[in-house]
Amino acid sequence: MLYELCENNGIGYRKCGKLIAATDENNIEELEKLLEKGKENGIEGLGILSRQEVKKLEPEVEVKAALFSTSTGIVDSYGLMKYFLSKAKDNGVEVAYNSKVVGIEKVANKYKVTIQYPNEDFSFLTRILINSAGLNSDKIAELAGVDIDKAGYRLHYCKGEYFSIAKHKFIKKLIYPIPEPKSGGHGIHVGFNLEGRLRLGPNARWVDKVDHKIDESQKQDFYNSAKAFLPSLQYEDLEPDFVGIRPKLQSPEEENVKDFVIRNEYDKDLGEMINLIGIESPGLTASPAIAKYVKNMVDEIF
Ligand SMILES: Cc1cc2nc3c(=O)[nH]c(=O)nc-3n(C[C@H](O)[C@H](O)[C@H](O)COP(=O)(O)OP(=O)(O)OC[C@H]3O[C@@H](n4cnc5c(N)ncnc54)[C@H](O)[C@@H]3O)c2cc1C
Numbered sequence: 001m002l003y004e005l006c007e008n009n010g011i012g013y014r015k016c017g018k019l020i021a022a023t024d025e026n027n028i029e030e031l032e033k034l035l036e037k038g039k040e041n042g043i044e045g046l047g048i049l050s051r052q053e054v055k056k057l058e059p060e061v062e063v064k065a066a067l068f069s070t071s072t073g074i075v076d077s078y079g080l081m082k083y084f085l086s087k088a089k090d091n092g093v094e095v096a097y098n099s100k101v102v103g104i105e106k107v108a109n110k111y112k113v114t115i116q117y118p119n120e121d122f123s124f125l126t127r128i129l130i131n132s133a134g135l136n137s138d139k140i141a142e143l144a145g146v147d148i149d150k151a152g153y154r155l156h157y158c159k160g161e162y163f164s165i166a167k168h169k170f171i172k173k174l175i176y177p178i179p180e181p182k183s184g185g186h187g188i189h190v191g192f193n194l195e196g197r198l199r200l201g202p203n204a205r206w207v208d209k210v211d212h213k214i215d216e217s218q219k220q221d222f223y224n225s226a227k228a229f230l231p232s233l234q235y236e237d238l239e240p241d242f243v244g245i246r247p248k249l250q251s252p253e254e255e256n257v258k259d260f261v262i263r264n265e266y267d268k269d270l271g272e273m274i275n276l277i278g279i280e281s282p283g284l285t286a287s288p289a290i291a292k293y294v295k296n297m298v299d300e301i302f
Pocket of ligand 1: 099100101102132133134135136137140159160161202243244245246276279280281282283284285286
């Protein structure tokens with residue numbers, strides 16, 4: 001859906017493909033498992049490549065074998081956001097910037113939402129409340145009366161830092177290590193933007209609070225992870241870049257990855273509240289599909 005949306009609306013993207021690298025013979029079995037899982041999920045254009053086949057595609061990359069996904073790509077995320085904003089405005093949406101939801105109260109069959117605004121607070125009434133507050137989505141659900149521990153909505157934060165690679169390298173495909181689901185991320189990988197600026201990341205570090213400071217002492221870890229499949233990488237090439245925080249439904253102690261939640265809470269005697277909780281990756285890629293899914297839920301209410 002995202003490729004189609006980008007193509008039809010002039011949003012920058014590139015179907016560059018992705019390699020998941022096995023740097024050890026023992027990991028090739030993992031690639032086969034990923035291949036099977038991908039096929040089960042209906043992903044087309046997957047295949048395992050030998051070291052020589054990878055070398056032909058990416059001469060700077062050193063692996064024993066790799067899983068090649070031809071359908072993976074990158075998108076101009078800012079261009080996509082701008083498109084969503086202008087489309088929403090065309091459809092009559094009003095955006096309230098610098099406005100914090102601080103109260104949600106059930107009034108008859110509606111919700112009264114109280115907003116803290118720099119100059120004065122205000123409130124509005126709505127029959128349907130959609131909560132897509134990202135890192136605060138659990139708190140918003142709690143404000144509306146959801147027992148977030150019972151519902152399993154309490155969020156845990158997992159920081160993802162990026163380092164840019166200062167020197168240009170001729171890498172045309174995203175290069176990922178084999179994922180370790182328990183780590184909270186997909187492993188530090190080589191990515192790039194549409195202009196070809198290379199970066200490494202994100203890592204995955206569980207944190208107690210949200211802060212967007214980059215910890216430069218992580219540089220060695222980034223270097224070691226990527227050096228395994230990019231031998232020409234030099235430590236000095238890495239520079240701190242940016243940080244994002246993932247809202248996770250599973251805690252660091254939990255083994256299994258928990259998928260995000262999109263749910264109408266009417267059965268909790270709460271009225272028509274649609275909660276989107278723990279929307280982490282691939283929330284951006286899936287955003288048109290999530291929007292359609294939520295729209296269908298709203299249509300069912302009317
Ligand atoms: C490191 C990292 C890498 C990622 N990589 C990918 C990737 O490769 N592919 C992919 O598809 N996705 C990726 N994602 C995930 C993707 O970025 C998210 O899924 C997506 O941005 C979630 O969008 P959202 O609108 O649900 O939440 P957000 O973008 O967090 O938006 C929530 C909004 O709610 C507002 N808000 C919060 N609290 C309140 C309040 N009390 N009152 C009023 N407003 C409030 C916030 O200000 C914000 O504007 C990545 C995320 C991270 C952190």
